[in-house]
Amino acid sequence: MKPAPFSYVRPTRLDDVVGELEEAESAGSGKVIAGGQSLLPVLAMRLGRPRTLVDITRVPELAGLREEGGSIRIGAAVRQRQVEREAAQRIPLVGHALPWIGHREIRSRGTVCGSLAHADPSAELPAVALCLGAVLTVTGSRGSREVPAADFFTGAMSTVLGGTELVTAVRFPAPRAGEGFGFGEMARRHGDFALAGAAARVRLDGGGVVEAQLVGFGVADRARSQDFTGPLAEAVSRHGQDEKALTAVMTEAVSEMAEDVVTAGDAHASQDYRRRLIRVLGTRALVRACADSRRRAKR
Numbered sequence: 001m002k003p004a005p006f007s008y009v010r011p012t013r014l015d016d017v018v019g020e021l022e023e024a025e026s027a028g029s030g031k032v033i034a035g036g037q038s039l040l041p042v043l044a045m046r047l048g049r050p051r052t053l054v055d056i057t058r059v060p061e062l063a064g065l066r067e068e069g070g071s072i073r074i075g076a077a078v079r080q081r082q083v084e085r086e087a088a089q090r091i092p093l094v095g096h097a098l099p100w101i102g103h104r105e106i107r108s109r110g111t112v113c114g115s116l117a118h119a120d121p122s123a124e125l126p127a128v129a130l131c132l133g134a135v136l137t138v139t140g141s142r143g144s145r146e147v148p149a150a151d152f153f154t155g156a157m158s159t160v161l162g163g164t165e166l167v168t169a170v171r172f173p174a175p176r177a178g179e180g181f182g183f184g185e186m187a188r189r190h191g192d193f194a195l196a197g198a199a200a201r202v203r204l205d206g207g208g209v210v211e212a213q214l215v216g217f218g219v220a221d222r223a224r225s226q227d228f229t230g231p232l233a234e235a236v237s238r239h240g241q242d243e244k245a246l247t248a249v250m251t252e253a254v255s256e257m258a259e260d261v262v263t264a265g266d267a268h269a270s271q272d273y274r275r276r277l278i279r280v281l282g283t284r285a286l287v288r289a290c291a292d293s294r295r296r297a298k299r
């Protein structure tokens with residue numbers, strides 16, 4: 001199938017992007033296009049029929065990848081591959097997740113902000129943004145607002161973005177002292193979307209756990225976050241660095257989160273299988289994040 005007819009504009013100023021989106025909205029509907037890796041299949045299958053596509057990749061204001069006040073700020077035109085090459089060390093959880101997204105060719109075109117705006121429940125970056133407490137900058141004709149990732153996603157492929165707004169940047173906090181990270185997912189083949197996955201962030205202070213956050217994705221209409229500070233702190237105080245014992249105790253704790261997994265099931269995985277995945281991947285991610293925190297402290 002071919003896309004329905006549309007017009008295409010490629011402004012070079014942010015004001016003009018917003019102006020084009022406003023004009024497109026009043027004439028029917030407009031859509032931002034960034035890397036096109038999710039939007040083009042949608043158009044080709046005629047699941048969407050925007051009258052105008054507004055390409056944002058030639059706007060210099062959206063191109064930056066830089067440190068800003070303890071965070072890494074990624075502009076809306078920055079491709080996933082650029083972040084993988086230039087910033088994976090500075091935002092390690094993003095660095096762990098990026099190689100799991102499609103193939104290198106897809107990441108060479110797809111943008112980080114595009115993945116967040118698309119809000120696929122099985123996508124890695126929304127889960128990572130939630131786990132790290134990333135903040136998105138959303139811009140429209142009334143100006144800009146800052147939206148924490150926890151408030152940005154409202155459901156499957158759905159966000160707080162208005163029809164004439166765009167994400168202009170996202171800020172991921174750089175690791176704080178004592179922080180460590182874990183990530184894992186299961187997909188049928190390398191490059192496929194995850195059946196389920198988990199991202200974890202743990203902060204240790206003086207050997208004790210003071211923060212532990214686990215995010216599961218591919219298991220509901222959007223990524224789900226849960227605080228595991230209490231159970232992990234207790235497990236570490238009892239078992240120290242004994243990974244086998246920690247895994248046994250945390251599997252129990254994560255089981256409760258796994259019970260909350262509600263999917264219709266599909267041809268690739270039943271609800272039950274996804275629950276098992278979250279139990280195993282979630283536990284591993286938390287235990288790895290603990291070990292990662294200790295490793296970083298020794299550097």
Ligand SMILES: Cc1cc2nc3c(=O)[nH]c(=O)nc-3n(C[C@H](O)[C@H](O)[C@H](O)COP(=O)(O)OP(=O)(O)OC[C@H]3O[C@@H](n4cnc5c(N)ncnc54)[C@H](O)[C@@H]3O)c2cc1C
Nearest residue numbers: 032034035036037038039102110111114115117123166167
């Ligand atoms: C074969 C294949 C495998 C893939 N595998 C994975 C995978 O395993 N994991 C994964 O997460 N993704 C996967 N993807 C999707 C890929 O990562 C996309 O790049 C990403 O989801 C969207 O980024 P994009 O820049 O291409 O956005 P586009 O396709 O250009 O846009 C996607 C949607 O977001 C909107 N949008 C884009 N940018 C903005 C913005 N700045 N502000 C507001 N709205 C915006 C568009 O209007 C559109 O609705 C895969 C894609 C393909 C083709």
